[in-house]
Amino acid sequence: MADQSPSAHTLKRVSRACIVCRARKSRCDLEASGGQPPCGRCKKEKRECVLGTSNRGGSRVRKKTISTTSTAGLTHVPLTPLLDKSSNPPSSSYVLSPPSQITPRTTTGKEHQDGTSAGNTAEDDDSASTVDSTLGHTIPRNPSDAWQLLKDVANREAEHLQASANTYKTSLTPNQNAGDGSGSAPRGSINGIHAGISTYRLVREGYLEPDMIQMLVRRYAEHYHAYLPLVPRRYFDPAQLDIFAANDKHLLTAVLTISSKDLIEQPNIHLCCSRYMHDLISGIAAGHDCEVEAVEALLLLAEWEPQGLRNRIEAVGRGEEDRSAWMHVGIALRTGYFLGLDRTAFRQESAEEARIDGRKRLAWANCYVSDRLISVRIGKAFWSRGPGPMTGLSPQDFPSLQPFSPGDEDYAKIMQATLDLTQLYSNVHDVLYSGMRTSGQMMLMGDYVKYVDDFRNALARWNTTWGKLECSPHIKVTLQLSYEYLCLYTNAFVFQAAISQAIANKPKTDAHSLRDHLRNVFSNVGAMPDARFIWASVAAAKAYLTLLSTQIDPGRFLRYMPLRYYLYCIYSAVFLYKARSFGVMSEIEERQVRTLVIQAMDVLKRASVSAQDPGSRYARLLELLWVKPPKSGVRAQHSVQSPTASDTQRSSSGSVRVDAQGFFQYSPANDFSWLDLEAVGDYVSGDQLSGNGAHLLAPMAGFDHPSFLPQNQGVQWQQLNNNTNWDWSGNLFF
Numbered sequence: 001m002a003d004q005s006p007s008a009h010t011l012k013r014v015s016r017a018c019i020v021c022r023a024r025k026s027r028c029d030l031e032a033s034g035g036q037p038p039c040g041r042c043k044k045e046k047r048e049c050v051l052g053t054s055n056r057g058g059s060r061v062r063k064k065t066i067s068t069t070s071t072a073g074l075t076h077v078p079l080t081p082l083l084d085k086s087s088n089p090p091s092s093s094y095v096l097s098p099p100s101q102i103t104p105r106t107t108t109g110k111e112h113q114d115g116t117s118a119g120n121t122a123e124d125d126d127s128a129s130t131v132d133s134t135l136g137h138t139i140p141r142n143p144s145d146a147w148q149l150l151k152d153v154a155n156r157e158a159e160h161l162q163a164s165a166n167t168y169k170t171s172l173t174p175n176q177n178a179g180d181g182s183g184s185a186p187r188g189s190i191n192g193i194h195a196g197i198s199t200y201r202l203v204r205e206g207y208l209e210p211d212m213i214q215m216l217v218r219r220y221a222e223h224y225h226a227y228l229p230l231v232p233r234r235y236f237d238p239a240q241l242d243i244f245a246a247n248d249k250h251l252l253t254a255v256l257t258i259s260s261k262d263l264i265e266q267p268n269i270h271l272c273c274s275r276y277m278h279d280l281i282s283g284i285a286a287g288h289d290c291e292v293e294a295v296e297a298l299l300l301l302a303e304w305e306p307q308g309l310r311n312r313i314e315a316v317g318r319g320e321e322d323r324s325a326w327m328h329v330g331i332a333l334r335t336g337y338f339l340g341l342d343r344t345a346f347r348q349e350s351a352e353e354a355r356i357d358g359r360k361r362l363a364w365a366n367c368y369v370s371d372r373l374i375s376v377r378i379g380k381a382f383w384s385r386g387p388g389p390m391t392g393l394s395p396q397d398f399p400s401l402q403p404f405s406p407g408d409e410d411y412a413k414i415m416q417a418t419l420d421l422t423q424l425y426s427n428v429h430d431v432l433y434s435g436m437r438t439s440g441q442m443m444l445m446g447d448y449v450k451y452v453d454d455f456r457n458a459l460a461r462w463n464t465t466w467g468k469l470e471c472s473p474h475i476k477v478t479l480q481l482s483y484e485y486l487c488l489y490t491n492a493f494v495f496q497a498a499i500s501q502a503i504a505n506k507p508k509t510d511a512h513s514l515r516d517h518l519r520n521v522f523s524n525v526g527a528m529p530d531a532r533f534i535w536a537s538v539a540a541a542k543a544y545l546t547l548l549s550t551q552i553d554p555g556r557f558l559r560y561m562p563l564r565y566y567l568y569c570i571y572s573a574v575f576l577y578k579a580r581s582f583g584v585m586s587e588i589e590e591r592q593v594r595t596l597v598i599q600a601m602d603v604l605k606r607a608s609v610s611a612q613d614p615g616s617r618y619a620r621l622l623e624l625l626w627v628k629p630p631k632s633g634v635r636a637q638h639s640v641q642s643p644t645a646s647d648t649q650r651s652s653s654g655s656v657r658v659d660a661q662g663f664f665q666y667s668p669a670n671d672f673s674w675l676d677l678e679a680v681g682d683y684v685s686g687d688q689l690s691g692n693g694a695h696l697l698a699p700m701a702g703f704d705h706p707s708f709l710p711q712n713q714g715v716q717w718q719q720l721n722n723n724t725n726w727d728w729s730g731n732l733f734f
Contacts, residue, residue, distance in 0.1 A: 274308025
């Protein structure tokens with residue numbers, strides 16, 4: 001583990017090292033003497049300190065290790081076909097090349113961090129950032145530290161190979177297409193030896209041409225990059241395609257997979273990109289070497305979740321994207337921890353080190369954002385509990401997001417606004433939705449009001465600070481959508497609390513059903529103590545659907561926006577469906593909400609290019625929920641004037657009712673949660689289990705005992721637990 005002491009971050013770099021320190025493979029500290037001998041180590045050990053001469057540029061022939069030779073020779077081994085035989089991929093065959101034809105290994109980002117790049121001709125020491133290079137000052141404290149030291153030694157032994165690779169890479173230009181001048185060699189190759197884009201698997205095996213890859217990269221930059229600007233902007237320059245492919249294959253493949261998902265005229269392009277991306281993800285999960293670009297690739301996939309990464313696509317959306325995003329974010333976080341990205345959350349480096357660590361810091365900040373947002377969406381605990389980016393970071397800490405010219409988008413400010421809002425998401429989830437048992441106790445004790453009021457005030461301050469942010473309209477609307485959904489998420493907790501209290505207060509002698517009791521309680525919301533929160537939750541859900549339906553062009557912008565904005569729409573519509581079943585809305589408001597949901601469904605369909613797109617699939621889910629025809633055995637008696645008069649009509653399973661307006665009714669305490677899209681899919685498809693909640697997970701033995709509860713709360717909690725079927729796995733049922 002790297003030394004994080006302040007002194008380790010203030011060492012001044014020098015261009016030469018003494019002979020003693022060089023022999024020990026350690027850092028030479030000449031800071032105290034202003035860059036002149038003796039160094040700190042020699043002075044302490046009373047040794048003669050002599051600066052060594054530079055070894056760069058000389059002929060230092062060393063024996064190649066077996067691992068280096070054998071690894072390089074595997075670059076042309078054919079891999080598993082990306083497409084099956086029915087797809088008719090171009091045929092190609094490769095054999096192991098003799099050592100004389102092996103391409104010099106391309107220098108990777110990790111080698112730059114370890115100080116093995118020959119491009120830093122002004123320094124003998126490595127040019128890595130402080131967070132990765134201070135290991136040389138410490139004694140190994142675990143096997144990982146020892147392994148890192150041995151790896152550094154091995155990398156230095158192969159310095160001459162890396163030097164020639166770096167020299168070749170920096171001298172390569174797009175016009176160097178053939179070594180013989182005939183123009184017949186593949187792009188990025190010299191004398192038949194593959195390099196640059198020609199080494200990229202999809203090109204090497206004949207699935208894609210370099211021109212097609214460049215088109216997809218350009219398409220990604222135009223439509224997707226603005227919503228999550230993780231890809232370094234230099235890679236959008238066509239002249240950088242060779243370097244992009246050589247250094248960041250995970251990131252390039254993610255870009256191609258996302259960019260090709262809408263090319264319905266050429267489905268094989270998305271299919272082969274998705275299969276290769278699947279192979280790369282499997283490698284990351286298996287522990288293959290990777291760098292920060294692999295973390296960036298996983299974060300991009302979690303935001304868009306291309307359909308080609310799944311073997312089966314349901315006709316109706318059921319939250320599969322949430323599951324995939326949960327897994328991709330989890331792998332990204334563990335990979336980021338292993339690479340030490342979390343240490344960039346602490347700002348103790350010099351200006352040069354800040355530049356080197358900028359990409360890592362941005363990736364880690366987005367790990368934090370993705371982790372919090374996916375956890376909020378599916379109601380699970382956070383993966384990451386380590387240091388977050390909220391340690392005094394500012395837009396200046398993200399140099400790659402700064403505008404290059406006065407007309408450029410200021411992504412750094414947008415990132416700061418996103419971080420501030422994500423912190424609010426995190427706090428609301430941690431305090432209010434931390435767990436079913438804790439949340440249930442809070443609902444009964446009533447102390448949630450002070451938390452919700454504080455969160456509402458914080459949200460208002462965020463809106464005052466960032467609501468006037470100057471940026472492109474299609475970017476600003478994403479911030480507004482995130483704000484409205486957080487308002488819904490915060491206030492909906494109080495709605496659930498009011499339901500729980502109503503259930504707990506139902507007299508045992510009351511002959512009315514639980515559903516009738518709840519509708520009677522909520523028929524006069526204005527008289528309830530939490531009326532303002534209930535109204536605010538309904539208003540936030542309607543505001544979200546209104547923004548989505550009226551402020552975003554479906555074909556130009558919504559089609560390319562991250563999936564979470566689609567799913568927030570679905571959550572809002574499901575929330576309104578459940579809210580109306582309690583009788584909170586008037587008849588006029590119900591019709592307005594139904595019209596609003598139908599408009600949202602139309603927008604989702606117009607944003608889709610095929611029936612398999614998430615927009616179409618989730619529009620179908622809302623259609624089945626809001627406007628589906630009665631099931632077999634159920635007839636809606638529209639002649640009945642009173643909604644309660646039709647409550648006696650049941651389906652054959654006895655679990656569904658139809659009111660006078662044609663809406664299906666159910667017991668709100670026992671059915672799906674508005675945060676559980678899979679359960680909503682079960683409900684609309686008729687796959688839900690019948691009964692009074694017997695399929696739910698029961699609490700652990702003893703959890704409902706009064707001794708576990710605050711004083712004077714035991715009886716009330718036990719009464720609530722006996723009357724309500726709770727989801728002890730973590731989701732609230734409202």
